[in-house]
Amino acid sequence: MSSDASTLETEVLIIGGGVTGAGVMRDLALRGIHSLLIDKRDLCAGASGGNHGLLHSGARYVSTDPDAAIECRKENALLKRLAPQCIETAGGLFVAVEGDDPQFADRFPALCRHAGIECEELAPAEARRLEPVLSEKLFKAYRVPDATIDPFHLAMLNVDHARLLNGSFYRPHTELLRFEIAAGEIRAAICHDHLHQRQLTIRARQFVNAGGAWAMNIARLAGCTDVHLLYSKGTILVSNDRLAQRVINRLRPPGDGDILVPGGTVSLLGTTSTRVEDLEQLAPTAEEIDRNIREGAAMIPALAGARYIRAFSRVRPLLQTSGTTDRAATRGFALLDHASQGMDNFCTITGGKLTTFRLMAEKAVDLVARRLGNDRAGLTATLPLPDDAASSWADPAAAQKRWHHDRDPDDMILCECEMVPQSAIEQVFANSPDIEKERTIELIALRTRAGKGPCQGSFCGIRIGSYLYDSGYYRDATGLAHMRDFLDERFKGQRSVIWGPQAAQMELAEALHCGLLGLDTLEDE
Amino acid sequence: MRGSGTLRHFSTQLAVIGSGIAGFAASIFALNRKIAVAQVGNTGALAYTTGYLDLIGRRDGASVADPWQALASLRELEPKHPLCRVNAADIGQAFTEFTDFLGACGLAYSAPGTGNITALTPAGTLKQTLCVPATMAAGPRALAANAPCVIVDFKGLKGFSGAELAANLRARWPQLTTQRIGFPGMARGEIYPEVMARALEVAATREQLAAALNAIAGSAKLIGVPAILGMHRPDQVRAELERLTGREIFEIPTMPPSVPGIRLRELMQQVLPQQGVSLIPQQRVTALSFEGDGATLALCDAFGPIRVHAQAVILATGRFLSGGLEAHAAGIREHLLDLPVTQPAGRSDWYRARYTDWRGHPINRAGIEVDDSFRPLTGTGRCHHERLFAAGVILAHQDWIRGRSGAGIAIATAFKAVTEAERFLAGRQAAFPGTPPAQCH
Numbered sequence: 011m012s013s014d015a016s017t018l019e020t021e022v023l024i025i026g027g028g029v030t031g032a033g034v035m036r037d038l039a040l041r042g043i044h045s046l047l048i049d050k051r052d053l054c055a056g057a058s059g060g061n062h063g064l065l066h067s068g069a070r071y072v073s074t075d076p077d078a079a080i081e082c083r084k085e086n087a088l089l090k091r092l093a094p095q096c097i098e099t100a101g102g103l104f105v106a107v108e109g110d111d112p113q114f115a116d117r118f119p120a121l122c123r124h125a126g127i128e129c130e131e132l133a134p135a136e137a138r139r140l141e142p143v144l145s146e147k148l149f150k151a152y153r154v155p156d157a158t159i160d161p162f163h164l165a166m167l168n169v170d171h172a173r174l175l176n177g178s179f180y181r182p183h184t185e186l187l188r189f190e191i192a193a194g195e196i197r198a199a200i201c202h203d204h205l206h207q208r209q210l211t212i213r214a215r216q217f218v219n220a221g222g223a224w225a226m227n228i229a230r231l232a233g234c235t236d237v238h239l240l241y242s243k244g245t246i247l248v249s250n251d252r253l254a255q256r257v258i259n260r261l262r263p264p265g266d267g268d269i270l271v272p273g274g275t276v277s278l279l280g281t282t283s284t285r286v287e288d289l290e291q292l293a294p295t296a297e298e299i300d301r302n303i304r305e306g307a308a309m310i311p312a313l314a315g316a317r318y319i320r321a322f323s324r325v326r327p328l329l330q331t332s333g334t335t336d337r338a339a340t341r342g343f344a345l346l347d348h349a350s351q352g353m354d355n356f357c358t359i360t361g362g363k364l365t366t367f368r369l370m371a372e373k374a375v376d377l378v379a380r381r382l383g384n385d386r387a388g389l390t391a392t393l394p395l396p397d398d399a400a401s402s403w404a405d406p407a408a409a410q411k412r413w414h415h416d417r418d419p420d421d422m423i424l425c426e427c428e429m430v431p432q433s434a435i436e437q438v439f440a441n442s443p444d445i446e447k448e449r450t451i452e453l454i455a456l457r458t459r460a461g462k463g464p465c466q467g468s469f470c471g472i473r474i475g476s477y478l479y480d481s482g483y484y485r486d487a488t489g490l491a492h493m494r495d496f497l498d499e500r501f502k503g504q505r506s507v508i509w510g511p512q513a514a515q516m517e518l519a520e521a522l523h524c525g526l527l528g529l530d531t532l533e534d535e
Numbered sequence: 536m537r538g539s540g541t542l543r544h545f546s547t548q549l550a551v552i553g554s555g556i557a558g559f560a561a562s563i564f565a566l567n568r569k570i571a572v573a574q575v576g577n578t579g580a581l582a583y584t585t586g587y588l589d590l591i592g593r594r595d596g597a598s599v600a601d602p603w604q605a606l607a608s609l610r611e612l613e614p615k616h617p618l619c620r621v622n623a624a625d626i627g628q629a630f631t632e633f634t635d636f637l638g639a640c641g642l643a644y645s646a647p648g649t650g651n652i653t654a655l656t657p658a659g660t661l662k663q664t665l666c667v668p669a670t671m672a673a674g675p676r677a678l679a680a681n682a683p684c685v686i687v688d689f690k691g692l693k694g695f696s697g698a699e700l701a702a703n704l705r706a707r708w709p710q711l712t713t714q715r716i717g718f719p720g721m722a723r724g725e726i727y728p729e730v731m732a733r734a735l736e737v738a739a740t741r742e743q744l745a746a747a748l749n750a751i752a753g754s755a756k757l758i759g760v761p762a763i764l765g766m767h768r769p770d771q772v773r774a775e776l777e778r779l780t781g782r783e784i785f786e787i788p789t790m791p792p793s794v795p796g797i798r799l800r801e802l803m804q805q806v807l808p809q810q811g812v813s814l815i816p817q818q819r820v821t822a823l824s825f826e827g828d829g830a831t832l833a834l835c836d837a838f839g840p841i842r843v844h845a846q847a848v849i850l851a852t853g854r855f856l857s858g859g860l861e862a863h864a865a866g867i868r869e870h871l872l873d874l875p876v877t878q879p880a881g882r883s884d885w886y887r888a889r890y891t892d893w894r895g896h897p898i899n900r901a902g903i904e905v906d907d908s909f910r911p912l913t914g915t916g917r918c919h920h921e922r923l924f925a926a927g928v929i930l931a932h933q934d935w936i937r938g939r940s941g942a943g944i945a946i947a948t949a950f951k952a953v954t955e956a957e958r959f960l961a962g963r964q965a966a967f968p969g970t971p972p973a974q975c976h
Binding site: 073095293300419420422424472473477485486494502509512514517522523527532 | 583585593596598656657658659660661662690691693694696698699702703705714723724725788791830854855856858861862863864881882883885886888889890891892893896898899935936937939941959
């Protein structure tokens, strides 16, 4: 690595800090290849962090995309074995309710069998005994091995493991501006470092585009026009409570509001699917929210009156194939070597889904390693993902467990909804030397559960800020600006679901943040 | 069992529904006018007040030094704002009556002045307010004078950081420093303002705290602390700590729920019944109906159902936090009478994109409409009932958060609503055959 702060060198530059990019980083390190991972925002800022957190059994795709179903089935089994710390083996149900097509329901077990997916029929009464929230109008139910997976925890563990293996490192808030290309080779990536507001040149031998929905734009920066993506906007709601123990899928061809997935103490309901052109500035609309709830309530009536704490929209990158609807478009992934574009040190890995991130990373690294003359085989299908203390603060259950087991009474709990103490912040930074100097509250929140509970950061955002003043990190009004930015950012996810008790919560939050602390007036202070 | 006892009836001249600042102010104004008053409603939200009584602290995204001048400009530009329905003299008298009453009960406040006070916040930002508790008054004075001062915070007390205050005030207040100490008898673990405040009602705790303060204050003649100086006799607690330390001491508000809010709540709950108010503080009114000769409030307490019969009613039920307004996915509704609520066209318009947008969110200006006598209006613009008045932040066309005007709207509109209710009641009492009832446009 160069000592010049504005130029960095590595063997492989990975663009895009979603789960795929993080997986590529670890896979490379396991083959002894040094890499640098960058993201224009931070880990899992795109579709990786904006999905249900569903580790598909594959059953979802048996009717529309049997190949993707089989891929999911294999990866599901593999990840359950190799990354259990990120997974809750919740199990899943597929349920049909009055009005759903009985023939589709009847064909389902055969389709699962064909894809090799375990599928057991349950009597309706048994299904409702397992999940009492299910509608009385349920007429068919099957059990499948769906599970849930925490993409943030997963991405952090992949990044941390790579760092420990060979010093590969990750830089958030580093945005690719352009490539320096000469003689069919990318020589360097010219980036903007948003944290330090400066330009950064990154030299590498190989460049991996793991940009997810942004992959087509990134490829074009390298002059490659062979990536064709469709952008499908999906909107998901987060409820205040965990409404069911298992993943619950509507037994019908994929549609709106047909999956409810538990995520620690909450449940996630979604999604909608709308074709969009723009990748930025996506926000859930009232219509999408209402549609998700209406459709979901047919399966789980309690969704109609549930308290929601967040809703978010992200873009799924779908590989373009002609003449199909977005729902039927392939959920498979594509690895493009760009050889036809005259490039031999650039590849793009996109499409796919959270469940198949490891396989996608492996395929990409097979290509990159070959191009580097490295013939070591991938190890991610056999080597368990090591645990580490700091990133487990992202695990919804870990903080509570620790609080009960080894709590130091002087270690103040800063986020009371999710039981995140002061020491978690210190641990997060001790473990992320690259971001030690940039402790924004947003960075902390992403790496712990802080701000993810019912109060959505109203109180802990302020407490973490105060703690960072106490520890001498903030010495001027920067801390207040960071508190404000954190709250503005959390609000984006709350804005579309503020009704019922959330309106009262918001009134209290505004009275505190603006009425008392004056965070709406920092400019004129 | 709740609600299973015998039905009990109370009769009163004026019923106040709501136990925030508006409700309590209404009861105080009614007491001062010798009107028999019953007050009902959950007092939870009062604990969220900071202790500062704002009138107008900001207008159009700018800080307001003179709230009376801001009021004049408000009359021109936002004539529907509830404060525009009360004249300045009445607003001044309302603040004076309110703070005098609190002072007489042992919670001294600064009197409303001709300008705003630049007061401190726990973030080290500044806020314009009209009246401050006596326990907090020295802070703004010390800031204005750049007096040598030490802010003391406490090990184990979250969300109050002397370092944060000092870091943000340093440019204006170079003589400000900070020190952290342990609170007497609470050396380990987390500590809470309410517990600290109650502990300081004990002489021995005050002596130990004074010793700890003396040990770190150095040459500073002023000490700022979080708002923890006692729950029921804060002025005495402060005076004694000042005597023991030989230094001037002041409080700075903390994050809610805060001691100054709990003080107000406990004071009201103790004093108002002593002065003759029938206070039923922890219950919600479930129905309100009007008959020919009065209004009836229905509610339940632990002993069973209650009916309160009143000649006039003031609705001071607050907004979403206190339950006066309800935000449903399909629209905003008034909880008790389903009065029409002026509101943005749809849910998508409730909030702006940016949370801390200085212009405030359109939902904050939603509320019920009243006429100049503070009688709520129906959809056709007529008053709902001649016996019904409304006060406080449930009223439309104001954003008390961005305007830093919550207490001002509560106190001023309660004053006017009580004045109008008094006029109505007097008309009724003096009524003789042929006299029309009080006007209801």
